[in-house]
Amino acid sequence: MLGILISEGEKEEIIYLLKREMEEILFDMDDSRVEQIIKQAMEDRYRTLFSLFKRVASQQDCAKYIPLFKRNSKNFS
Template sequence: MFGMIIDEKERLEIEYLLKREMDEILFDFQDERIECIVKNAMEERYKILFALFKRIAPANECMRYIPSYLKSKD
């Protein structure tokens, strides 16, 4: 377990970077030219990024990025 002290400006920057990466993965995931094995790796990366995002982003921001496999359980 690691701890980190960051100020609000740094938190916002990390939030922005994570959003950008997750948006890119979501966009690429819709590309039919990408093979299934690559999409599996992308999904694993998305899970890690989303876990980090949940720790720093407000709940209303997290709702937009909830992975589809979690949305379908409702």
């Protein structure tokens, strides 16, 4: 486990970057040209990003990005 001290401005920048990455993945997941194996990797990346996001974002922000993928075997609460 690692700990990190960041300023409020740095926290907001991290939130912004994570939101942008997650939104891009969600957009690409709807593209029918993307192969299923790639979508699986994108889903795994999204779950990792969301795990980081929920550590710095408010509950209200997190609610907008809760993963709603087919696999529900992992706990994200």
